[in-house]
Amino acid sequence: MLYDVVIAGAGPVGLFLSCELAQAGCSVRVLEQAESAESPLKRLPLGLRGLNAPTLEALDRRGLLDAVAAAQVLKPDKGTPPPGTAHWLAQPRPLGGHFAGIPFALDNVDSGRWNWRVPTPVGTQMAIELQALEAVLTERALGLGVHIDRGCAVQAVQVEEAQVAVQTTTHGTVHGRWLVGCDGARSTVRKQSGFSFEGTDPEFTGHSLLIELEDPSMLTPGRQYTAHGMCNFNPPGVLALADFDGGAGHRTALDLPSAQALLRRVSGRNATITALHLATTWTDAARQASAYRNGRVLLAGDAAHMHSPLGGQGLNLGIGDAMNLGWKLAAVVRGDAGEALLDSYQAER
Ligand SMILES: Cc1cc2nc3c(=O)[nH]c(=O)nc-3n(C[C@H](O)[C@H](O)[C@H](O)COP(=O)(O)OP(=O)(O)OC[C@H]3O[C@@H](n4cnc5c(N)ncnc54)[C@H](O)[C@@H]3O)c2cc1C
Structure with missing residues (x-):
């Protein structure tokens, strides 16, 4: 079968993108190398991830926020965070987060003064387990008819005239009209498809x-x-x-x-x-792909950009990538827009 879009990687970005595309009518197959969706590194305490306002708004617009909020680590009405969760969650005066390690108190943040922000009932931050977020996204993706293969790693990529042939470890060659690499910082898709990944080497x-x-x-x-x-x-x-x-x-x-x-x-x-x-x-290595699109192959999430996790940005940036790319790629697949629309993805991100 020729899929409209093949996605490498069922991390948060690949899953969110698969939902965007399937919701817009595309056939989507996700290839994920890990056998299991579960890992101690994705659960508390090391799997704690902070979601920012744009991510919460994206989840809200897709009707996913309630399910994500039900799994959040510190619910507003429950005072005591689970043992071992981030210290800032347990502060008597809650911290609003930090910028490059400089903390600020939540009650010093007046989001009403963010006059660029469209009025929204959505909050500005939420702490969640990565595994719980992925579970919500997986359920939505499966409900939309996305085909997810686990234990199936992408090995090689061959771009043909009107499709991409993706060689896998367990399912032979999978064909898609488009391929999106959401396979993390060490992306095989990026390495196989001629993208350069430039930036600074780690210092610590x-x-x-x-x-x-x-x-x-x-x-x-x-x-x-x-x-x-x-x-x-x-x-x-x-x-x-x-x-x-x-x-x-x-x-x-x-x-x-x-x-x-x-x-x-x-x-x-x-x-x-x-x-x-x-x-x-x-x-603290920091790198970015010099292009986010090379013909029929695109990159999103950590596959496109990586940096120190200390700033808590990677997942949030990746969800933004998927929000930006999803509707555009779907419009091109449906023939409602020309391929030039895809170039605005890189420019805007
Ligand atoms: C300690 C720590 C704390 C963090 N805290 C935050 C935070 O608070 N906020 C925030 O925004 N970000 C945070 N991040 C960053 C965030 O976790 C990542 O940016 C995010 O997970 C990237 O999502 P992704 O889907 O792009 O990639 P990943 O989550 O890396 O997912 C990639 C997926 O691709 C699969 N894969 C890899 N290779 C292949 C292949 N060849 N074939 C098929 N599948 C493949 C992998 O198994 C994986 O499932 C943190 C990171 C760390 C390490």
Whole structure:
């Protein structure tokens, strides 16, 4: 079967885009390399993601906000956040977020003065588990008739005159009139389709850890900058450490002795880790594809742009990509618009 659009990656951006396209009448197939939609890295506490106002508005316009809000981490009427969620959620004076690490209080934010913003009942922020958000989007996509193959990685891409042949690990070659790479920062689609990905190399390595401490009071809750990096501690055992002295770019998750040494060096405190449950790394590498479209292949989300997760932007930017691209690609597929419309996607994003 020739699909209108094949999407690589069933992360939040690929799923949201699949809904946009299917809602507009396109046949869509999503190819996802992971066997399971579930992962401890997508659940609390390390899977916590902050949604911003444009994302909430996008979800609202698509009738998805109630389902997402039902799964949010801190509901307005429930005072106590789940253990290990971000420290800022538990503050007596709620924080509105941060800009590049500089925190600001929610009651200092007057969204009524954002006069560029169309009046909306939608709030300005929400904290959610990535896995819960993906579950809501998957349910919507399946309901709209999107075909999702899990455990099916894109291996190679061959652009032909009127279609794209996508070679997969498990389902042979899948054909689409268009292909969108939503397959994350290490995108195979991007690498296979001649896009350059330019920017700056990482300068430090960040580590997200789920640990148990002998004495949690040894660390100060919240984000602290030290002579050796950044220590963001969310009691009782969620830790983000940025190591400014240890080199950058390596992806080896820490074992307990290395986590112990790093914590003491970065925090300057003699804290003792008694158990290490989960560890993952990230960096401050910042890159952007020099084009978002190359013929019949397009990029969205982390496949198109990547940067440090400290600013909490990637998912929100990616949902914006999908909102911008979805209706345009659907209009081109239906023949309601010429391909030139797609070039406005890159320009506007
Ligand atoms: C610790 C941390 C905290 C963050 N906090 C925030 C936040 O608060 N707010 C925010 O906006 N962003 C945040 N981000 C960033 C956000 O998680 C990402 O920007 C977002 O997940 C990108 O979505 P995506 O769908 O583009 O890519 P991904 O979520 O990476 O999804 C890509 C999908 O493609 C699949 N895939 C990869 N290769 C292939 C292949 N060859 N074939 C098929 N499938 C493939 C992957 O398995 C994956 O499911 C954070 C990131 C981290 C690491």
